Amino acid sequence: MSTDFKIRIASVDDQEGVTKLLKASYPILMKSRYPEKHLSGILPLITKANASLLSSGTFYVAENKDKRIIGCGGWTKEKPSSREIETGLGHIRHFASHPQWIRRTIGRKIYERCEKEAKMSQIKCFECFSSLNAEGFYRALGFKSVKNIEIILKEYCQIEAVLMRRYF
Numbered sequence: 001m002s003t004d005f006k007i008r009i010a011s012v013d014d015q016e017g018v019t020k021l022l023k024a025s026y027p028i029l030m031k032s033r034y035p036e037k038h039l040s041g042i043l044p045l046i047t048k049a050n051a052s053l054l055s056s057g058t059f060y061v062a063e064n065k066d067k068r069i070i071g072c073g074g075w076t077k078e079k080p081s082s083r084e085i086e087t088g089l090g091h092i093r094h095f096a097s098h099p100q101w102i103r104r105t106i107g108r109k110i111y112e113r114c115e116k117e118a119k120m121s122q123i124k125c126f127e128c129f130s131s132l133n134a135e136g137f138y139r140a141l142g143f144k145s146v147k148n149i150e151i152i153l154k155e156y157c158q159i160e161a162v163l164m165r166r167y168f
């Protein structure tokens with residue numbers, strides 16, 4: 001099994017590659033925990049690369065030897081969809097691995113990079129709005145589930161998730 005990939009900081013030039021990855025990953029990997037009908041409504045809203053994340057300097061991609069993007073994820077000081085910043089708190093953002101590359105440590109390695117950099121920025125705790133299917137992954141990284149939440153994506157369109165936290 002190949003584990004041949006490299007992690008680098010994302011840039012605005014990765015818009016297409018990251019969108020392609022999200023479109024390959026979310027529909028397959030989220031269907032274990034979300035009904036197909038619900039997913040078809042929310043997928044168009046959550047499978048677009050976020051331009052501000054790509055240019056944040058704290059968002060990463062994993063590339064295989066052919067330079068194809070097979071994983072992504074990062075963190076921000078700002079709360080998702082907001083400019084709110086709370087001292088010492090970081091937010092985990094848009095983790096995804098390609099379905100053909102899951103369980104090969106891509107997610108874990110990207111997370112380790114996030115944690116290392118966050119610690120250097122005086123972050124003491126990461127918060128994450130985990131999809132239901134990703135709760136086991138974040139638990140394996142040391143996160144604890146806090147409560148079930150609903151994230152409003154737009155009017156009449158929400159998604160169930162789990163608020164999780166990890167203190168360093």
Ligand SMILES: CC(C)(COP(=O)(O)OP(=O)(O)OC[C@H]1O[C@@H](n2cnc3c(N)ncnc32)[C@H](O)[C@@H]1OP(=O)(O)O)[C@@H](O)C(=O)NCCC(=O)NCCS
Pocket residue numbers: 025026029030071094095096097098101102103104105106107108109129130131133134135136137138140141
């Ligand atoms: C969640 C996700 C990013 C994990 O990526 P990954 O590259 O497969 O993760 P890793 O291989 O680094 O896994 C590390 C550990 O996490 C745990 N883990 C990973 N996926 C898991 C799952 N689906 N269920 C339970 N535990 C899981 C395991 O302990 C794993 O270690 P192991 O393989 O040695 O047992 C990937 O499954 C994904 O893209 N899911 C769809 C998108 C999504 O829901 N993203 C989260 C948005 S909040």
